[in-house]
Amino acid sequence: MKKLAIIASTAVLALSACGDTTDASDDAVADTVEVPSDDAMEGAPDPVVDEDAMMDDAREDIDAAMDEGEEQAEAAGDAAENAVDDAIAAAEAAQDTMEDAAE
Secondary structure, rough: OOOHHHHHHHHHHHHHHOOOOOOOHHHHHHHHHHHHHHHHOOOOOOOOOOOHHHOOOOHHHHHHHHHHHHHHHHHHHHHHHHHHHHHHHHHHHHHHHHHHHHH
């Protein structure tokens, strides 16, 4: 009987948590978000293009620097690959030497 009372009280508490809740998306509708932000921007000036900030002239310099960086990265990758190959070859040679010595 005590088990039934514990189960029943747990069920009542669990079901009471399923009551009506407010949905967060109800508060974020166009009338409460977009309209106030439009009102806040009402007196702000329109954005203008800053010609000094444009980087059309520097594009070639940027491309050249990227190409140079890419070449350096590829060379470093090739050097690392060669170092790994050399280390593997040395390890295999050492293992062969150990196997020959064990025989």
